[in-house]
Amino acid sequence: MSFYSPAQVTEKTGFSIDTLRYYEKIGLLEAIERTPGGRRRYSDADLGLLHLLRCLRDTDMPIADMLRFVRLLRGGEACREERLAVLRAHDRRVEEQLAQLREHQRLIRHKIDVYSAPAPACAAEEVSAAPAS
Amino acid sequence: MSFYSPAQVTEKTGFSIDTLRYYEKIGLLEAIERTPGGRRRYSDADLGLLHLLRCLRDTDMPIADMLRFVRLLRGGEACREERLAVLRAHDRRVEEQLAQLREHQRLIRHKIDVYSAPAPACAAEEVSAAPAS
DNA sequence: GTGACACCTGGAGTGCGCTCGAGGTCAAGA
DNA sequence: TCTTGACCTCGAGCGCACTCCAGGTGTCAC
Numbered sequence: 001m002s003f004y005s006p007a008q009v010t011e012k013t014g015f016s017i018d019t020l021r022y023y024e025k026i027g028l029l030e031a032i033e034r035t036p037g038g039r040r041r042y043s044d045a046d047l048g049l050l051h052l053l054r055c056l057r058d059t060d061m062p063i064a065d066m067l068r069f070v071r072l073l074r075g076g077e078a079c080r081e082e083r084l085a086v087l088r089a090h091d092r093r094v095e096e097q098l099a100q101l102r103e104h105q106r107l108i109r110h111k112i113d114v115y116s117a118p119a120p121a122c123a124a125e126e127v128s129a130a131p132a133s
Numbered sequence: 134m135s136f137y138s139p140a141q142v143t144e145k146t147g148f149s150i151d152t153l154r155y156y157e158k159i160g161l162l163e164a165i166e167r168t169p170g171g172r173r174r175y176s177d178a179d180l181g182l183l184h185l186l187r188c189l190r191d192t193d194m195p196i197a198d199m200l201r202f203v204r205l206l207r208g209g210e211a212c213r214e215e216r217l218a219v220l221r222a223h224d225r226r227v228e229e230q231l232a233q234l235r236e237h238q239r240l241i242r243h244k245i246d247v248y249s250a251p252a253p254a255c256a257a258e259e260v261s262a263a264p265a266s
Numbered sequence: 267g268t269g270a271c272a273c274c275t276g277g278a279g280t281g282c283g284c285t286c287g288a289g290g291t292c293a294a295g296a
Numbered sequence: 297t298c299t300t301g302a303c304c305t306c307g308a309g310c311g312c313a314c315t316c317c318a319g320g321t322g323t324c325a326c
Contacts, residue, residue, distance in 0.1 A: 006303070017303085018285055037292050039303060052244065055237045063283070080248055087245050094238050101234065104188045105227050111185065112220050115213055139273070150273085151315055170322045172273060196313070 003033070003041035013050045020050075028053060028063070028070055049073075059094050136166070136174035146183045153183075161186060161196070161203055182206075192227050239264055 006017045015023070020040075023029045029049065032040040042050075049070070056066050065086075072083040139150045148156070153173075156162045162182065165173040175183075182203070189199050198219075205216040243264035 016285080019283085021305090022284065035292090037303090039292075052240065055240045057283095058233065059237050059241070084245060084248050087241060087248065091238065091241050091245065094234060094241060098231065098234055098238070100191065101227060101231055104192050105224065105231070107185065107188045108192070108220060108224050108227060112217060112224065115217050115220065149315080152313085154275090155314065168322085170273090172322070190313095 001044060003043060004047060006040055006042075009042045009047065009050065012047060013054055015050065015054065023053070026063070026067065028066060030074075056090070059090065059097065061090060134177060136176060137180065139173055139175070142175045142180065142183065145180060146187055148183065148187065156186070159196070159200065161199060163207075189223070192223065192230065194223060 004012070006020060009015070009020060010017050013020075020029070024032055029046065032042055032046060035041055053066060053070075056069070057063075061069075069083070069086050072079040072086065075083075137145070139153060142148070142153060143150050146153075153162070157165055162179065165175055165179060168174055186199060186203075189202070190196075194202075202216070202219050205212040205219065208216075
């Protein structure tokens with residue numbers, strides 16, 4: 001079992017040191033262990049949780065929901081079903097994000113095609129945003 | 134050529150009426166035409182631009198960049214190359230977003246599997262966030 | 267003409283998620 | 297021992313992208 005300094009965690013998770021302290025303050029992380037001198041030492045478990053939080057944040061879960069989720073994690077077996085429900089609901093949202101992103105990508109690429117074409121086509125496009133479907 | 138009331142544009146684009154006014158104020162939209170009574174009437178071209186802006190916003194382009202982009206649109210043929218460059222760069226970011234989102238989805242689904250399994254597997258997982266790769 | 271309602275302006279306010287600053291402490295190398 | 301740099305706390309501040317408010321006007325149905 002190894003431990004990590006704030007700088008190392010910053011490095012590994014991409015969260016800034018300020019963000020790590022902020023997450024601890026609001027209860028996303030439980031009080032992190034300290035060295036005798038009072039410095040934080042993050043455990044492997046802390047790192048694992050941070051990776052999950054990174055994933056949830058990056059997929060647009062609001063902090064309030066993450067807070068709810070980590071409380072369910074702490075609830076152990078008793079909260080398993082609810083925890084699963086939260087994750088499944090989030091998974092569906094991620095699926096929707098993917099679908100929408102692909103759709104947006106289509107429009108962007110269509111625009112790239114249009115602007116790459118000779119000027120007249122470009123002028124004719126000015127009005128319609130959507131690629132022919 | 135048809136025109137649309139603010140309410141209709143809200144409906145078609147998903148931007149709130151406040152956001153539409155805000156976008157006009159900061160110059161994302163050029164001054165929208167008015168009825169004799171002073172009400173806005175959005176054209177098809179306005180709508181087309183709004184659809185593109187919706188797409189850029191939803192793919193996380195900051196408003197400052199969108200501003201730069203619409204100025205390139207207004208620059209016409211002279212700005213075509215630069216406009217293309219902006220879109221191509223953005224397309225690459227969207228591609229990265231897709232890749233990352235898929236990766237995050239993997240972890241979320243892995244967690245769902247883990248929590249669905251009987252308790253012991255779940256306890257053993259507590260420490261590692263990443264699915265075996 | 268009278269309601270009701272959509273819309274107008276300018277400017278202030280909000281919520282989220284950090285981020286920074288001041289002032290101090292710990293720890294390792296020279 | 298001294299210096300340097302990473303770290304500490306607490307609280308205030310910030311940037312973004314809206315969102316709301318007050319007070320007023322246009323338009324349409326009845």
